Amino acid sequence: MKRLRMGLVGGGPGAFIGPVHRIAAELDGEIELVAGAFSSDPERSRQAGEIYGIAPERAYASYAEMFAAERQREDGIDFVTIATPNHTHLPIARAALEAGIAVMSDKPATATLDEALALADVVDEANAPYALSYTYSGYPMVRQAREMIAAGAIGPVRKVVAEYLQGWLAEPIEMDGNKQAGWRTQPGKSGLGGAIGDIGVHAFHLAEFVTGLEVRTLCADLAAVVEGRALDDDASVLLRFDNGARGVLLASQVAVGEANGLSLRIYGTHGALIWRQESPNRLEYRHLDGRCEILTTGLGHLSPLATAATRLPAGHPEGYLEAFANLYRDFAQRLRGEGSDILPGIADGVRSMRFVERAVIASRDGLGWVALHEHDKECVA
Amino acid sequence: MKRLRMGLVGGGPGAFIGPVHRIAAELDGEIELVAGAFSSDPERSRQAGEIYGIAPERAYASYAEMFAAERQREDGIDFVTIATPNHTHLPIARAALEAGIAVMSDKPATATLDEALALADVVDEANAPYALSYTYSGYPMVRQAREMIAAGAIGPVRKVVAEYLQGWLAEPIEMDGNKQAGWRTQPGKSGLGGAIGDIGVHAFHLAEFVTGLEVRTLCADLAAVVEGRALDDDASVLLRFDNGARGVLLASQVAVGEANGLSLRIYGTHGALIWRQESPNRLEYRHLDGRCEILTTGLGHLSPLATAATRLPAGHPEGYLEAFANLYRDFAQRLRGEGSDILPGIADGVRSMRFVERAVIASRDGLGWVALHEHDKECVA
Amino acid sequence: MKRLRMGLVGGGPGAFIGPVHRIAAELDGEIELVAGAFSSDPERSRQAGEIYGIAPERAYASYAEMFAAERQREDGIDFVTIATPNHTHLPIARAALEAGIAVMSDKPATATLDEALALADVVDEANAPYALSYTYSGYPMVRQAREMIAAGAIGPVRKVVAEYLQGWLAEPIEMDGNKQAGWRTQPGKSGLGGAIGDIGVHAFHLAEFVTGLEVRTLCADLAAVVEGRALDDDASVLLRFDNGARGVLLASQVAVGEANGLSLRIYGTHGALIWRQESPNRLEYRHLDGRCEILTTGLGHLSPLATAATRLPAGHPEGYLEAFANLYRDFAQRLRGEGSDILPGIADGVRSMRFVERAVIASRDGLGWVALHEHDKECVA
């Protein structure tokens, strides 16, 4: 099987997510990182290329240069991964797609809803696939939960509690030069949303992904808890889904002591499913009679997607990198022309950006319950 | 030490909470159940009296009869415990206090806010103490948390997540003659609130009790999820506290698979505390640097109140009955004239009823954010 | 129902287990503490009697005096609880039984095997019941496990891992006047065994109680880890049961950081059960296919004995005192002439003492595998 060739924009020295993309993409031996525009500083890009072990001439100083050069090569990149701050996602994705290069983009899709809608048009026109790295949807037990709910294991969903709690921004570390904190707390680079855009969108996507429902209306309370911060670092959002189910979404980056506390609790008419990212290989399946079953990855009777997303026997923990690798495997499958309807795409990106924008505005302007879509206005509670 | 004499209203055959009151009250050997009006059916009351092992002539057919008769006895009851449906709390408490008999009442204080305010007047006038059984405030680690926060262990509180999730009303069991479900789902007996009045008030009280803060405004989404139910069985409420902290309170009785899922997560500027009722002897103390300490009852270095509320060495689990017994111990102390400022009283009852009423009305009428007190109106977000 | 009258030997000022017996015995309203010989110092016994709230004339200076006086009273004690150091168990139990007073004795039955055998003869002759407080056998989920195994839920047992780990004797606190540590580390008062006699016997009893099997042979490694200690404070014992199953029993009081770490893991041919005392209300039921079910007290489908041993609905934790109270309830039932085959008696006491003695001697003399009974000698591996 020929390996797919990957380019990377971003992920230069000091970045967290760049190496993660490299590992995840290459994990299953189907993809190889061969080119990159790792930094806008040519020297730093070159250095990064060396660390990544790619050919010197394929460490470019800009994504434009990379797309132009790679198009000329017979062994040019099949796709590009975008791992840069949010405000650059649109131009890079547009340029790639217009060059016929497929795109795997970091979430959120863009910095604003308008940009996301613009990107959706580009994707519609493009001949190349576009995917969005909602990493957590790659965990086997998340997929297990999705398939169980679709199969009626808990009955119609009534209540969803989605949380994403972190504590790393509990102090104003962006003032002390923390690069990760820096751009995330800057409206110009992050977009309208702070915590809600950075991590709330993961919880939002996961809630819809697992339940198969769509959020219709919401009521948001966002706060910039740390003094001097322009964007929210704490968000609580009440939700209503299209089937009438209620939901609560919490996203915070000032929840001291929480590392990466993403969790999902879904209650149906006759069962419930509970998943926590920090113990990703287990899924609690609770029954009406109070019994609680613990399902774990690697067992023989899991769903097809969960089984396919697991590389090791039961009891051998897989983690974040393997979940991410599952997205890349889905993506590779799509690039090879095989279907995969589970991979997040621009529609998910638009929905998420809509969520961020509506939540930010509704909270800021004290609007109470608002519709996610304009045309849903009539159904506001 | 002379044992205090206790009377009981309610708690007849089939009741859950009556025997619990008896065990909790008598656990430490300071109180003895000696009289009761266990049922409005004289024969059933007599039978219950026999089971409780009290003298036949002290098993009364009504609380009025009991108060009248016991006042005449030299060894008459020192206090009465009220363990009846909510709508009867006010008349019974009033009659007791007017007879100079102290009151330990089941929560909520009354069925409505108006009743609670009326009761507050009665309590103010009375010569006898009144206490409200917010049982969970009797757990050692809840008190430990309160004292730690008061001492600055986590810094000023920024975010509170209080949950009380149960699943036992996920099906319309009140239709099948379930007595517990019956009165709780009936507006005439339960009051304005369903789940929010039955269990939401516990979470509300606990949040204020532990943080030392007061809720100022709220935004509620209540639902009667099970078809045909008149009162809410699921509630999500956003909160703001007087120091500006944000909060979320969840109360549900349709969360399938949850038994008695009361929990409290409190995030401050430099620490966090997490307590879960179903593992009541542990308290997580998280630090800004990510370290998590597990404190457990019985250890040598706990706070004075936590230590006093524990009977056994570390590793010997205490539970709900012991927590309840702690309230009775506080109550006995008060009856003996010693101070105890930790015991919930009518002020807590009024606050809780205000919370229920404001949440129910705000949710029903789509009011968005509302003040808990009228005079706080100006501070509505 | 007439309350049974209880006397107590031991449990004076500073004792841990005395008040525990009082609470446990009285919890369900069937028993009342009315007399005691709480201390060999008459004044201290009188003081204790006052704290316990019993009539002054029934606080005796010795058990002999108590038995003599109570026999003369029409309302004399129905039974006596023995809560004194091990070396006094035999004389007190003998005196009580010979006076026709039933006995609830702290474990271990006696300080030595010879004493236990002597006591067995006394019990055989006596007209009054004798019970041994293997408290942990009173936990609902322990009884649930026993009934599940008897019903074949995990198939024939193959492997048992029983642990009882504590850390409170990790330092030589007996040198600093700690009363509890004092007598437990003294051969004259404790008997042949240290940790193995104090807590190992609990694990031993529980292993046999839950599996329904009997230990046949053992291979022990006992150590006095803390310098200067005469008795073992750490024990590891390999076991073989009568059905051929293997076992491991760990008992330690120098396992730093362990509070009361009693646990039982039982593996059968097609299932396993895991119970941990510090989370006593849950029982893990694992299946051959890897699924793990969590059973919790209060659920509707538990076994009869587990259901009967639970006072509260699911999610309301019960603990050590309630488990202990279950033993007293069984005992009260027996005193009333109703059968109860689950209550530990002198046969269990003799087995346990045999276990302690064989383990101590085998370890000391380097005997390797030894039979628990002499007549099992031939089956030594």
Added chain:
Amino acid sequence: MKRLRMGLVGGGPGAFIGPVHRIAAELDGEIELVAGAFSSDPERSRQAGEIYGIAPERAYASYAEMFAAERQREDGIDFVTIATPNHTHLPIARAALEAGIAVMSDKPATATLDEALALADVVDEANAPYALSYTYSGYPMVRQAREMIAAGAIGPVRKVVAEYLQGWLAEPIEMDGNKQAGWRTQPGKSGLGGAIGDIGVHAFHLAEFVTGLEVRTLCADLAAVVEGRALDDDASVLLRFDNGARGVLLASQVAVGEANGLSLRIYGTHGALIWRQESPNRLEYRHLDGRCEILTTGLGHLSPLATAATRLPAGHPEGYLEAFANLYRDFAQRLRGEGSDILPGIADGVRSMRFVERAVIASRDGLGWVALHEHDKECVA
């Protein structure tokens, strides 16, 4: 940085560990699988090579052929990974080392102690490094524990409990053609030990690796629980370490419901550390006063080795593949001539085989306590 070139022996169709080696080796971008003798069937080897994506001419029909051919290439393999049944480890490792090719071998080092000693001689003579894949020693929190103990965090070690419990051989699946079970239960392919050789050696190595102590004597009880099995599938071993500490090692493959239950509990004079493989990113650090700290990967204050072994921020789970990759990273470092004293080598292999052989013989012949080394005989208890 030039990637190191890896060859693989074994890991053909149906093998579990082959692809795992590939992923782990390549994870950090420092190593590339370029050749293999995946199967003794040339056609199957060729097919595997295709799946692994290596050049067709480098998929060899035998390891001998591979070593011969690769030596001739300028871009020949730098090292070979041996992922075949135990009885083939010695000849393959010998051939590789004699050809100057470094070796990363699956554990156990060989099938017998004699073979291990022979291999030790070969390694001594060789110019190329030899490493043994005790994978679990690659987990960050295992290394954290090792460094904490070396730094005195828990004081001198007194007690070690090492467990490795699995349930997958609870039924005689080797009779049904299960390939993994097949060779593991065959003396000719597995060696003297069954469960003790397959997984017991992991627990043994980990216990010594983390404590820094060496096992001196042991007392073993091994059993073939499933009827008809020639090798042990369940083992319990009492241990004594060179500092006098006691230990217990459990290894079982018939512990129904256990997936990969490797755990380590280490008690010192003033602290304890507890690690469980199925939750590998956390380490419990217990204190004499009963406090329990939970350390998790990614926190700022971990030890140097733990920090170096972690790729992701706190809260992003890493698992088995990443632990394995850490071993490969250490190995790559050694191949580059940089020191790494943490990588298991032939000395560990010899110790483990000695452990297996002594335990098997001592249990079979009823020897009781035996020395691990002949020259330790005098110190047998």
